[in-house]
Amino acid sequence: MTAMDRAAGPRRPGYNYAFLDEATKREIRRKLLKAVAIPGHQVPFSSREMPMPPGWGTGGIQVTASLIGPSDVLKVIDQGSDDTTNAVSIRRFFAETAGVETTSSTRRASIIQTRHRVPETPLSEGQILVFQVPLPEPLRFLEPRESETRKLHALAEYGSAYVSLYEQVARHGRIAQSYDYPVMVGARYLMRPSPIPSFDNPKLDRSPALLLFGAGRERRLYAVPPYTSVESLSFEDRPFRIELPPRRCDLCGATDSFLDEIVADDAGTRIFACSDSEYCGERQRAQGLSVVAP
Amino acid sequence: MSVQTARPGDPSGLLRPGFAEPTLDAQRCFRILLDAMAHPGRIAELPVAIEPPPGLMAASAALCLTLLDAETPFWLDPAAAGAEAAAWLRFHCGCPLAADSRQAAFALVAGTAPDLTRFAEGDDLAPEASATLIWQVERLEESGPLVLTGPGIERKRALGLAPLAEGFLEAWAANGALFPCGLDLVLVCGGRLAALPRTTRIARRETDGED
Numbered sequence: 001m002t003a004m005d006r007a008a009g010p011r012r013p014g015y016n017y018a019f020l021d022e023a024t025k026r027e028i029r030r031k032l033l034k035a036v037a038i039p040g041h042q043v044p045f046s047s048r049e050m051p052m053p054p055g056w057g058t059g060g061i062q063v064t065a066s067l068i069g070p071s072d073v074l075k076v077i078d079q080g081s082d083d084t085t086n087a088v089s090i091r092r093f094f095a096e097t098a099g100v101e102t103t104s105s106t107r108r109a110s111i112i113q114t115r116h117r118v119p120e121t122p123l124s125e126g127q128i129l130v131f132q133v134p135l136p137e138p139l140r141f142l143e144p145r146e147s148e149t150r151k152l153h154a155l156a157e158y159g160s161a162y163v164s165l166y167e168q169v170a171r172h173g174r175i176a177q178s179y180d181y182p183v184m185v186g187a188r189y190l191m192r193p194s195p196i197p198s199f200d201n202p203k204l205d206r207s208p209a210l211l212l213f214g215a216g217r218e219r220r221l222y223a224v225p226p227y228t229s230v231e232s233l234s235f236e237d238r239p240f241r242i243e244l245p246p247r248r249c250d251l252c253g254a255t256d257s258f259l260d261e262i263v264a265d266d267a268g269t270r271i272f273a274c275s276d277s278e279y280c281g282e283r284q285r286a287q288g289l290s291v292v293a294p
Numbered sequence: 295m296s297v298q299t300a301r302p303g304d305p306s307g308l309l310r311p312g313f314a315e316p317t318l319d320a321q322r323c324f325r326i327l328l329d330a331m332a333h334p335g336r337i338a339e340l341p342v343a344i345e346p347p348p349g350l351m352a353a354s355a356a357l358c359l360t361l362l363d364a365e366t367p368f369w370l371d372p373a374a375a376g377a378e379a380a381a382w383l384r385f386h387c388g389c390p391l392a393a394d395s396r397q398a399a400f401a402l403v404a405g406t407a408p409d410l411t412r413f414a415e416g417d418d419l420a421p422e423a424s425a426t427l428i429w430q431v432e433r434l435e436e437s438g439p440l441v442l443t444g445p446g447i448e449r450k451r452a453l454g455l456a457p458l459a460e461g462f463l464e465a466w467a468a469n470g471a472l473f474p475c476g477l478d479l480v481l482v483c484g485g486r487l488a489a490l491p492r493t494t495r496i497a498r499r500e501t502d503g504e505d
Contacts, residue, residue, distance in 0.1 A: 029328075041474055070318065150419050154419045
């Protein structure tokens, strides 16, 4: 039991269930159904003012608010961690407005809202992963006009995305994109997986969990249904590769997880530790170590 | 859950009620529907007790209460339901009833093979602007002659539905060829439902061999 785990409790009076009004939830629900039916396609939605600034996860929160119910168990992570400010605030928001049970356990959660990571523990069928998305449009830095990027998606004209990767190869000798690495969904739509490390991209491919993406400021929703192909862009002679430092986690010894470099003391000592705090903690516990938070 | 009902000829003259707990019932129904849409062909039971108006099955009525409002023109197949259902929808959902099926965001259809060409299929710029059909069938089973594949299905999934006219599979294949445009279907049978998003391909099983 940690500070993240809280049983279902009473809701704060004076607000509708899960904060959003019912008409807004209905609109988001209708759009989510269409998003699931058109994997990878960005569906515009009305995006309400939320009690936090755009850029702090308002898209993900609106998706979660439209999903969540009394029998849900919610986990919220920010860069893999359950106990950073953004994660704590969002978890508390739903504990207060929906009265739901919250957890740090990836296995126990029915809904996981995330900023910029996919948990290390494999997800299972029935779970929903809700991504907070700052910029949903994968072609935005190649074509600034929304009217044009919509046409490019309509025509499945994604040549410029490949040129952009080719330019990295020409400049650096390899594809240098290490996060927000574009993917093709269902061999049709180019999709921005939100700024997850490219390390996490393979976890999206044929995931048993439903993946929902919400961009509040940009007013877009999109989705990847379970068991749907999600392929990272690559060239025949430049296959997609994950680059990992040849290191293990200094806290739990994991060699298969995404590591953060952390300054550990005033003398500038640096350690590498799992970005997924729950995964790291569980591994430390399993080894009988006294748990140190990354 | 006890449901207070006014039947036709009921001296109280009241419409049949909608959800007992509108907020939570809509949430529960939506999650079942979202899960069904994410796992095409999987049959689920809606967890609410509702006595629908004549012509609507219980799950159809619950889906209408969950999804419809003033922003969603609804087309009601005259072969499926009549004035009482229309009054019920107007009162509980507040949705406009579309005279022209191409204007409808949602539609309720019955019969052996709904005409898929009479509804909006969206366009390449906004394929999400297509209609979602609620198709009421008499039999719906997770076994049968139809084999489903596509996103949301790990390998393949069997589905049985009746009545089913021969022409439907061709019409559905033509709908799939419109991708990313195309209609999405929700099959309803009593209180149960299964979804067929436009991405689902349907074949007829040739033999009863291995599956």
